[in-house]
Amino acid sequence: MKKLTWMVALLAGLVAGQASAADTLKIGFVYVGPIGDHGWTYQHDQGRLALEKALGAKVETVYVEKVAEGPDAERAITRLARQGAGLIFTTSFGFMEPTLKAAKKFPKVMFEHATGYKRSKNVATYSARFYEGRYVIGQIAARMSKSGVAGYIASFPIPEVVRGINAFMLGAQSINPDFKLKIVWVSSWFDPGKEADAAKVLIGQGADIITQHTDSTAPLQIADEKGALAFGQASDMKKFAPNTQLTAIVNNWAPYYLARTKAALEGKWGSSDTWDGMATGMVKMAAYENMPGDVAKMAAETEAKIRSGALKPFTGPIYKQDGSVAVGPGKSLDDGTLLGMNWYVKGIDDKLPQ
Amino acid sequence: MAELLAVLLTIIAASTPLLLAATGELVVERSGVLNLGVEGMMVMGAVCGFAAASATGSPAVGVLGAAGAGIVMAGLFGFLTQTLLTNQVATGLALTLFGLGASGLIGEPYTGLPGVKVRPIDIPGVSDVPFLGPLLFGHDILVYISFALVAGVAWVFARTRLGLIIRAVGVNHDSAHALGFNVVAIRYGCILFGGACAGLAGGYLSLVYTPQWIENMSAGRGWIALALVVFATWVPLRVLLGAYLFGAVWIMGLYAQGLGVNIAPQFLAALPYLVTIAALVLISRNRALAKVNTPTCIGQAFVADR
Numbered sequence: 001m002k003k004l005t006w007m008v009a010l011l012a013g014l015v016a017g018q019a020s021a022a023d024t025l026k027i028g029f030v031y032v033g034p035i036g037d038h039g040w041t042y043q044h045d046q047g048r049l050a051l052e053k054a055l056g057a058k059v060e061t062v063y064v065e066k067v068a069e070g071p072d073a074e075r076a077i078t079r080l081a082r083q084g085a086g087l088i089f090t091t092s093f094g095f096m097e098p099t100l101k102a103a104k105k106f107p108k109v110m111f112e113h114a115t116g117y118k119r120s121k122n123v124a125t126y127s128a129r130f131y132e133g134r135y136v137i138g139q140i141a142a143r144m145s146k147s148g149v150a151g152y153i154a155s156f157p158i159p160e161v162v163r164g165i166n167a168f169m170l171g172a173q174s175i176n177p178d179f180k181l182k183i184v185w186v187s188s189w190f191d192p193g194k195e196a197d198a199a200k201v202l203i204g205q206g207a208d209i210i211t212q213h214t215d216s217t218a219p220l221q222i223a224d225e226k227g228a229l230a231f232g233q234a235s236d237m238k239k240f241a242p243n244t245q246l247t248a249i250v251n252n253w254a255p256y257y258l259a260r261t262k263a264a265l266e267g268k269w270g271s272s273d274t275w276d277g278m279a280t281g282m283v284k285m286a287a288y289e290n291m292p293g294d295v296a297k298m299a300a301e302t303e304a305k306i307r308s309g310a311l312k313p314f315t316g317p318i319y320k321q322d323g324s325v326a327v328g329p330g331k332s333l334d335d336g337t338l339l340g341m342n343w344y345v346k347g348i349d350d351k352l353p354q
Numbered sequence: 355m356a357e358l359l360a361v362l363l364t365i366i367a368a369s370t371p372l373l374l375a376a377t378g379e380l381v382v383e384r385s386g387v388l389n390l391g392v393e394g395m396m397v398m399g400a401v402c403g404f405a406a407a408s409a410t411g412s413p414a415v416g417v418l419g420a421a422g423a424g425i426v427m428a429g430l431f432g433f434l435t436q437t438l439l440t441n442q443v444a445t446g447l448a449l450t451l452f453g454l455g456a457s458g459l460i461g462e463p464y465t466g467l468p469g470v471k472v473r474p475i476d477i478p479g480v481s482d483v484p485f486l487g488p489l490l491f492g493h494d495i496l497v498y499i500s501f502a503l504v505a506g507v508a509w510v511f512a513r514t515r516l517g518l519i520i521r522a523v524g525v526n527h528d529s530a531h532a533l534g535f536n537v538v539a540i541r542y543g544c545i546l547f548g549g550a551c552a553g554l555a556g557g558y559l560s561l562v563y564t565p566q567w568i569e570n571m572s573a574g575r576g577w578i579a580l581a582l583v584v585f586a587t588w589v590p591l592r593v594l595l596g597a598y599l600f601g602a603v604w605i606m607g608l609y610a611q612g613l614g615v616n617i618a619p620q621f622l623a624a625l626p627y628l629v630t631i632a633a634l635v636l637i638s639r640n641r642a643l644a645k646v647n648t649p650t651c652i653g654q655a656f657v658a659d660r
Contacts, residue, residue, distance in 0.1 A: 036569070066458075182611075187619055187623035197368055198608050200364045201612050203360075204360030
């Protein structure tokens with residue numbers, strides 16, 4: 001009898017303990033890079049910090065950085081769930097399968113996976129329309145370039161990157177139909193040395209504007225050294241080259257993280273697919289600098305038009321490289337085509353590696 | 355002409371860290387020690403060089419700090435493998451893992467800070483000569499150090515008693531010991547020299563190549579340097595050739611892409627490895643000659659029997 005009382009007391013204690021833990025929502029973040037990368041992961045962490053600031057005692061956040069894509073990721077995600085995280089953001093494409101597997105093991109935990117396309121009952125996905133920003137910087141490049149040639153440092157030929165190249169080129173062509181683009185693939189997301197090499201080669205070949213779809217600040221610094229102009233990537237990189245950065249496409253995850261966390265706190269969270277752009281503030285532009293006032297004005301106007309929905313970067317007529325029509329006048333490419341984009345627009349001379 | 359110059363300068367920048375690290379490792383291996391920790395020593399050189407330079411504002415102190423960090427790492431390796439006689443392969447691998455982790459920790463406050471750049475040497479009058487001026491006299495000090503090191507090492511092994519002793523220790527440590535040479539002390543010296551070179555290579559990355567500290571910024575260059583030494587069959591001038599071939603093929607690949615030449619980028623990324631290995635294997639195909647240069651005691655622990 002004494003033993004039973006003891007057990008009841010223990011159980012009661014457990015229940016009470018859980019109840020007090022449920023008052024604050026523990027939110028886990030899984031990052032692919034270090035939070036000090038000043039690019040992709042840094043911006044996700046800024047979102048996490050904004051969450052803490054806005055919701056205060058209602059939430060508690062934890063993060064794991066530098067998690068390798070693959071089996072290791074599942075371990076990291078599972079550990080967060082075991083530690084009592086009720087909502088977990090996994091912020092790299094390669095975390096897709098590990099997130100789904102962990103979600104199966106913890107059906108009551110809510111999962112959010114960035115840039116993926118597979119969902120389940122407790123896994124939502126989200127990504128940003130970075131290409132909207134690329135259209136704006138394409139226009140700036142065409143206005144600011146003296147040689148009419150920009151250099152584009154690219155990572156891997158996947159739709160996300162190809163879409164960015166096309167959006168940049170369409171923006172540039174809207175100003176200068178004869179604008180030229182040199183594309184160099186470095187087969188890496190992050191290798192400062194290789195990115196620097198590519199920037200040097202492109203500038204040596206006559207490009208006076210450098211843009212990148214890789215994650216380090218190296219190309220911007222090389223541009224600064226060689227007297228070219230460049231754009232920041234994912235984050236405002238102004239302090240690395242204050243006289244060179246024209247603007248930067250900034251990934252702003254805070255509003256989304258806040259909205260989803262509030263939904264979770266109110267019990268209204270459901271699996272969904274989000275692909276937001278400038279309209280919701282998920283994609284932002286850093287200050288327009290190192291350019292004449294009229295160019296900055298034009299860029300701000302384009303940005304405003306995209307934000308209001310009056311301008312869609314992929315609006316026809318758009319021709320593919322082979323001259324065939326991708327979309328007719330007045331119509332815009334649908335999201336399905338954008339997500340699977342594997343062709344260059346007309347005007348790009350290179351052949352897309354397959 | 356200007357374009358050719360730009361390409362050549364880029365090739366020199368891409369090849370220098372490989373040459374520095376490989377030259378050091380060549381000396382280590384010639385003495386009969388296999389240190390697989392080049393990547394770890396390099397990345398520690400990068401972070402400590404950056405830290406020293408940004409603390410003092412002096413790029414020269416940064417370069418010394420980079421070499422010093424490499425020496426400390428190598429000293430750790432030497433103590434473990436030469437004094438405590440641990441397995442060299444395992445210890446080298448551990449050194450790399452340790453270096454990658456520790457550099458992240460040390461570098462935490464330095465991520466995202468603009469760095470101090472080692473400026474090129476400027477010789478008034480000479481550096482301004484078109485084409486040849488910038489090509490020959492317009493580099494930073496580390497480029498010249500890398501050439502001086504490889505030439506010096508080649509000379510030491512070919513012409514000096516010291517070179518002969520190091521080679522003897524590497525080929526047969528028991529005989530060298532019987533002749534009265536202090537095998538362990540000589541190996542310590544070579545290991546520390548290798549560490550200094552790897553540290554300088556790391557310093558080149560964080561002070562010249564891309565003047566900033568980023569975690570894991572060596573990005574596998576230490577491993578390439580290791581491979582270069584073996585494929586060059588421990589001959590200094592072949593290491594020089596290999597390092598520059600690797601850099602040249604990589605940069606030419608980027609150059610071809612910029613010109614719109616239609617080659618798969620995945621193939622271009624693999625090409626430097628293929629070309630360098632093929633070229634060095636072809637050059638080193640004379641087996642009898644290769645044998646002369648092979649440190650046959652490599653990787654074996656030495657215990658003095660009396």
